[in-house]
Every structure is written in C-alpha cells, then in structure tokens.
Amino acid sequence: METLSFSLRAERVLRGTGRQAIVGVVASGNLEVLAERIEDGTGCRVEVSTAAEGFGDVWKAVVGDFVERVSPGGVCFSINDGGARPDTVMLRLMQAARVLESAS
Amino acid sequence: MSGWSKARDARGERMSAAASLAKGKIVEAADATALLERLIRPGDRVCLEGDNQKQADFLARALIKVDRQKVHDLHVVQSGLVLPEHLELFESGIARKLDFSYSGPQGAALARALDKGRIELGAIHTYIELFARYYMDLTPNVALIVARQADRDGNLYTGPNTEDTPTIVEATAFKDGIVVAQVNEIVDKLPRVDIQGDQVDFVIQSPTSFYVEPLFTRDPASVTETQILMAMMAIKGIYAEYGVRRLNHGIGFATAAIELLLPTYGESLGLKGRVGTHWALNPHPTLIPAIESGWVEQIHCFGSEVGMDDYMRARPDIYFTGKDGSLRSNRMMCQNAGLYACDMFIGGTLQIDLDGNSSTVTPGRIAGFGGAPNMGADPHGRRHATDAWLKAGREASDGEQTLVRGRKLVVQMVETFGDKMAPAFVDELDSIALARKLDLELAPVMIYGDDVTHIVTEEGIANLLLCRGRAEREQAIRGVAGYTEAGRGRDRKAVEALRQRGVIRRPEDLGVDPLDATRGLLAAHSINDLVDWSGGLYRPPSKFRNW
C-alpha cells in the first residue's frame, strides 16, 4: 500500500451545502471517495491510500486536472483505491463533488 | 495418358485406397485415423477446419494419431489455430508449415512454438486473404471439415455455423482435392443443403458434437461507466455526424455499450432510422434491444453465436435464413460485405502507437488477425458513394483536390489504460518487438495508421482525417491519450489548437457530461435483460447465467 497526500489551492469554494459524500466502492479497478468540507478557504486536500504503487506522478496529474476543472475549494477528498485507472479516479472525484454541490 | 490430370489421378489412387473403410460415403468414427492415413500424403496442404467459433475437433484428434511414417510434413492452411491438437501436429512433426489467420487462445503456445522453430510460418493472414490464397497458391489437397448433419449422399447441413465451410469446400473439391466431413449426426432428410453431396467424399459421425465457442457475447453487467461515456461520444460525434447506416462493430465492450445505448441515448438524439440500419455483424446478443426497438433493418453474419439460434429463426426479416428457417452465415461473403459495403468499422484494440498503427499483440502472444484488418481498412476499389463515405473523403482532402474520393470510417475505441494499468498508447507496438524477436518479415499490425480515421477514448475523439501532416497527427493522438506517458507528453498548446479546429473534441465539446454516463442508460443491464428483450428466444449458454 502507498499513501499520497496532495494540498492544492482551488479557484473558489465548492458550491452547494452538502457536508459529506461517499461514492464508489473499494474493489479491483475501483475506488471509494469520501468528500468532507473543511475549514480552509479555497484549500483542497486529497488523501490517497492505494494498492497500486508507483503511480504518484499520475495521481498528481489527475488531481491537478480535477482541481482545475471543478474547483473544489474547502473540501478534503479521502480515497481508498483498489487500483483504479485514472479515468475512473477522475470520474469518482467529479461524482463526489457533484453530490456535495447538489445536496440540499 | 497425357500429363494433364496428375492431381485427378492421385485423387483416384487415394480414394481407392480408402474405399474399403467406407460404406458409400460413411466411415465409422473408429476408422477415422486409418482413413486419414490413406487419404493424406506427406507434404500435403491440409485444411483442418476451425475458425474463431466452430472446430472440426474430432478430426483434429484423429489426425494427431496418424502414423508419422505415413503422414508427415503437412502444410496446414486454415483460419484458426485454436485447439491444443492443432499445435500438437507441429510438435509431433505431422505438420511442418503453417498459413493461418487466427489463434486466439493458443496465441502464447504458438509464439513459443515459433520461437523454438517447430513451425515454419508462411504468413499470418486475414480471413479473406487466406481464402483468396485457397484459390491461388494454397489450395488444400485435403479438407477436413465440420457440419451439423449429413445425409447418406454426403449432403451437409452446416446451419447457423456455416462460416468458412463453403469457401474451403469450393476450393478443395473443384481442384481434385478430397473433402472429409465430421458431423454430429447422419439423418435421412436434412433441414436444408448447405454443401452439395457431390463435393463431399467421406462423412464420419463424431462421438460428441463439435465444439463451438461463444465469442461475441458481452455481458451488459460488465459494461463500465467509462465505456458508456465513450459510446455516447461515438454515437453523437461519429454516428450522428456522418449518418452512418451501414457498418460493422468489433466485439469489445465499448461497441457493446454502443449497441445497448442505441435504443436509449440514440433514441433521445433522434437517430433511429438514420444510423445503424444495415450491419455486417455476428449475432451479438447486445444488439437485441436495438433490433426489438426497430432500429435494425438487416444483418448479415460471419458466423453464429451460441444461444441465438431460436431468436434469429424468429426474426427472418432481420437475418439471412434458409428455407428451413435457421440462420445461414458465411464468413467469406460477410467479410466482403464488411469490406466493400460498410461505411464504418468501429472496434477496440490493445495498443496504438503515435502514428495510429494498432495491434492486439501483447508480449509473447500471437493472436493472429481474423477479419479486423479487412474491416478496418479503406478499400481503394470501392466505387459507390454514400453520404458518410463522401463526407469522410472530403474531410481528408481538405477541399484542395478537384477529384475527391470517399473514405471508409475506421474508428478505434480504446480506453487509455487497459488491464493492470497497461497504457494503450505507446511509442512502439509490442508487435514490432515480437516481430524482431521471431524474425518475422512483417510486424503484425492489426490496423495501419493511415487507415484509421478516428480514435475515441474517454478523453475525447481525435479526428485524424482533419490532421495535416505527421506532427499534427501525433499531437491529435497524444491529445486523447489521457494520463498515459504518451498523453502527458503532449504539447498542450498544439493540442488546444487542434481542439479549436475540431480535430480533438472533448466530451464537453460534444455536449456530453461525463456524469451523465451512467449504467442507467443501458437498454439492458444483464444477460437476463437480453433474454427478456428477446421474449425468451435468446438462450444464453450456462457460463453467462446468474439465475
């Protein structure tokens, strides 16, 4: 197992009022993302625990693009990864952000 | 005696030698090996029928038991090298030379045998290429074929799995070769005659029915959101844009996703009747919902599929069927239809290089080609026009030439990463490394880059028709290569410029929201749903059941 941690600054705080969301499942080629609001302005954290070791640079690229695309300021994303591919990671991150945004 | 009938005379001698084993044309299963010893001579070209589906498996087992003093150094000329027995022929010295198309499950064993020098390889062909050579310089001396039923005159019913048989028999029987058929049963009256009895010399009832592999069944339960996203982009960005009505699909999950989205997403785009009406396609169970929803006018099949017989029998307006009601497939004819009468081939692959060449060879495996290279090639002999074909041609010509020829759409759908995070986009195809290692004259490339018109990944669509020059093409490919090394190595500015020109189209450029790509869009979620769509006519094999 490998753990990775990314702290980024987003353009703006993520919209919506959802406090917490969990999407996905820990299975082969899949992952779960737990999104929680944090008190950090536009700061965004991504904490990864992954079964696939040695892909730190790919994670960095995916997380960077995600933050640029969605601007999820004030949110911490915690990930348990069963070896998902980057497109699946991006999709789950976007799904988690969408749940926070659309929660009433 | 003139010297003009040596082959016919030789055939006469072999037939006389074998006569005592037969009652009429019927030979007992116990005498199969003895029969082959009398019919086959050293160095003969032999076609032991087998393709990606049906197998003359009983005759294969009979052939490996021949006395090697009598039968050796055969030249095997057949579509599929698929059974372990096929390789055993070479291990034991019964066969020496090989020309084939497809090896599927034996891909790794074949690569090992080549590496050890057990096989003298003629060439790895595509299906119609090999069939063509049956009529040129690789005509079989002996064809060992497989059918469902025979009558006592040797007429054969090959039924839904007719596949290669007429092509093999035509070449063999009309050039003084010998045709031996294994059949599941011998009956008084056949449902219909697929092969005329006077082209068949011997018939053997095999102790067990011949093996058929269900090769085209994709369980909707395994279709992923990424594949659905790619399918949505393909439908909106290619099917709709070009108005593709006549086409061929590959057998991967991404194209299965397209089939399952036609009656849902395709319907919502108003495409029914405008795309996907005529098909050169095996009987894919995943197309059932589209057929039942009235999307499909006609399908011609290369082969059949386990479990689909009753469904196709009940849908004669859609499928080609005999007077008896059952499907008639024909690989040669369907390949021809796919080559000349389809405006698009769309299918998956395992690796694409930065010139767009693609291959399904992975390290240590030679899976062969099958039909994909012909489906995925622009046929320069085509002379009839359709809107889709002309539009593709115009895009490729940049409006500069006065004489515009059309182009076949050749679309590769590939997820940027495959199993175990293997990148789909690479600097050098594994097949090229393998060709070097095995000293092959020609690297096994499935589809050449200059034939590919579009690449669809979860990152978007690259339209290679619109690329001018190699550098642009490379950036277009890198631009949809996602987080692979090839993708991360892209020139961001160049890729953005290509996007402005519509060479690269992201999901958002197509109006597709990745978060809308959910399994809820699939017309069927499971094999069970497909059975329901078919009104219980589709009977999936046990391996696909979860009830």
Next chain:
Amino acid sequence: MSARVPERGSWLEASARARVAGLLDANSFTEFLGPEQREMSPHLSLFDLPRAFDDGVVVGRGKLGGRPVFVAAQDGRFMGGTFGEISGSKIVGLLRAARDGAAGDDAPRTVLLLLDTGGVRLQEANAGELAVSEIIRAIAEARRAGITVIALVGGKAGAFGGGGIITACCSRIVVSRHGRISVSGPEVIETNQGIEEFDSKDRALVWRITGGRTRWLTGGADRYVADEIRAFREAAMALGAEDAAPFDLFRLQAEQSRLEQRLQVDGDSRDATQIWTRRGLDEPERVGDMTEHDFVVLADREAPNHDAR
C-alpha cells in the same frame, strides 16, 4: 415494438447504500459509525490490501412504511461482503441494540439484514468466525426478545458460508432469482469433492441448486421477489408488519421436523430438476428460464406453505 427500457432499480446492481436508501422510507436513514468515523479493518493492511471506510457494512436505523427499523447492509463488492472484525461487530452491535430495545419508546421491533456475502473474511478468519457466531447468538436473543429479523438476499455474492447459516437463523427470508443461499460455495465443493460432485463453472447448475427460485420452492425462503429494490421493499414491509412469531422450543422442533421431512423426500436428488419432476411439474427443466411472471404463478401453486423457522 417501442423502446422499453427497464428503469427499475436493480437490487443486484445497487450498492449497499443504494439498497438501504431505496428500501427505507425516503430520507429516513440515519447511519451509525458512518464512513467519516473511519472504523476500518485493523488487519487488511498487514496483507497489503486496501481498506474501506465502512469496512463494507452500512448499519443504522430508519423507517419502513412509517415503522422504525434497524438495518444492516453488506456490500458484496468489497472483499466479497465478508465478515471481518469490524464489519461483523457492526452487525452484532445492531442486533444487540434491537434485543435491548435501545432507542427508547420508538425502539425498532424489526431488523433488516441485507446479506451479500461469501462468508468469513479469510484475512481475519478468527475474528470473522467469532463474528458469525456472535451474530447467530444475537439473532436468537433478539428473536427471543420478540424482534423480527428479516434476511434479504439478492446480491452478487449471495449468502454463503456463515452468511448462509445466518440467513437460516432469521425469522423471515426474502430472496430474488439471482440470490443464492448456501453454506459451502460451489468452488469449495468442487475443490473438495471433485467436479463430478459439483461443477462450479456450470452456472446454470449452481443457480439451480443454490439460487432463489429453488430456495423458495423448497421452503428455504418465505418470499420470492423480482430483482427490484421496490419489490424487496414491499416484501420487507409486509413481513415487518406481521407479529413476531414466538421463538420457542415448539417452533424449533417444527423447523427440525420440516427439514427432516424435506431430507427424507428429496435427499437423494442429484439436481433441482429431479425435485421438480417429483413434484409433477410440467416442464421441470424450464423452471430456471421462466419469466418472473410465469414463475410466480407456478410458485404460488407449488411453494410449500409452512410457519416453521
């Protein structure tokens, strides 16, 4: 024919959370020990395996048709829905809370167990075995205390190993076509007894033996439902509204004699089709292939009616 897209919320396909959300009254669910608590397996990391924030089990309380219920749901996709130290303890705790009438005046009298499991988690076998035993005991104690425990089985992993035993200990069992209930899994039987005994790759056979239709027709389940979350909800509502049957010696003896009788009649059968043939069904080999509608019609006529368990 018009496009008829099955829009129906498949139980089989849904996650544990989606099943719970769809099963209970809208927005009535409150989770205990949610993923944000990060109560994860203390063992999986030793095997270099990824953990899940909820250890694959969702527990909590909510309402079903307005009545309060406790609910526990396994997700068969994480580690095969297996019983480990944490995932097992969450279910044990829930059952004990039900037994003790926790939550005061509005204490749930019903526990819904959404089982989707291959049995004990191999990587934490001792803790898992203990959890299974504790769950069995907790079910017995809860039932003694007048709580109805309903097993719902229709997930990909089925209810195998300890999950099969737990299912059989419940007050009521609801199953769908895809649900399987058994103790030894098909692969285990094949490995130990040979392919002649059980061909685990023959999926039609596996479902004929362990699948929901057979379980219902032989009295191994009380309700058979279509693979829809809505259908599970309706069945659970109907069963939850029944008065809990007394869980006493008389009832256990009735169950024992039902099982003995079944063994006597069908014990020598090699396949489910033999049982159907004995029952005089018209086309016994078609039972697995019938549409849900045809099967329900047949089963209404054929399924044994008993009040054991």
